[in-house]
Amino acid sequence: MQSLFSRRTALALALTALAAPWAAAQRAPSAAAPWPTKPLKIIVGFPPGSSPDLTARTFSEPLAKALGQPVIVENKVGAGGNIGADAVAKARDDHTIGLMINGNMTIAKLINPAVPYDPLKDFAPLTLVGTSPLVLTAPVSQPGAAATANAREFLAMARSAGDQWSYGTPGVGTVGHIGTELLKSRSGINPVHVPYAGYPQVATAMLGGQLQMALLPPALAQAQVKAGKLRAIGVTSAGRSALAPDVPSLAEAGIQNFELEIWNAFAAPATMPKALQVRLATVLADIARTPEVRAKLFQQGWQVAGTSPEGLANRIKADTAALGQIIAQRGIKAE
Structure with missing residues (x-):
């Protein structure tokens, strides 16, 4: 009886071990898995016709062509873009990204601790699209x-x-x-x-x-x-x-140590599988650097960057530090 129980236990453990990799594969699609399997959504936290909206729509057609699926721009307006940014941070369908402004990706939490997402933890940087001085x-x-x-x-x-x-x-x-x-x-x-x-x-x-x-x-x-x-x-x-x-x-x-730019960027939820992040980052940066898109973005008031995810991550850290210092010095808080 003991022997039969032991054999059954061993068999159950073996089946569990065999099933684990399969279950993990279902949760995290590999780079070779078919993707996207449905339309991709770009969330913009500002109204139609705004600068972030125009940029997102500039990318929607070439991105749809590159991925073989429609690309939908969805405007989730309010709280200076933070409502849209929060929707991106909480998306779990692996088919949602956001076109963000620098404030949402750097200082939002420093200005207002009640912001429901963490800019440094909840986003996967994809590419810095464009920059502009004021x-x-x-x-x-x-x-x-x-x-x-x-x-x-x-x-x-x-x-x-x-x-x-x-x-x-x-x-x-x-x-x-x-x-x-x-x-x-x-x-x-x-x-x-x-x-x-x-x-x-x-x-x-x-x-x-x-x-x-x-x-x-x-x-x-x-x-x-x-x-x-x-x-x-x-x-x-x-x-x-x-x-x-x-x-x-x-x-x-004669103004020393003063440099300021606004910028926009694409980001994905931090929970998106890494292979998909890499693919999206590459495609988006390539689109940004095409002559047609570069010209459209310049007309919209942007100097094209088209950086790697690492380049965007470094910019987020640098701006958060620089602007965070003046926020602390001046005691700036959301009203």
């Missing part, structure tokens, strides 16, 4: 600022104005907000922060005389500059940018 802009004519002032003279007037000047941003904790606070710490200016719903509303407020300065994306800034309504003071990149080639960098105005 442009320090001001109304063409405003009290206390000469229309002919260069960047050095403008910043000197801003220092003299102290808190009598105001600057606008798309909201507390945005790159425009933190970047201006960084500029304040580097230049000695002290304008008061006024948050708005978005960059277009910031530009409108400047045109109406409610604001004296703001950091705007190049495409928006250049359109207003060409229309003669705003003037460009300087770009926030280390040197001049191809997106605004006629505008000097703030470094040329």
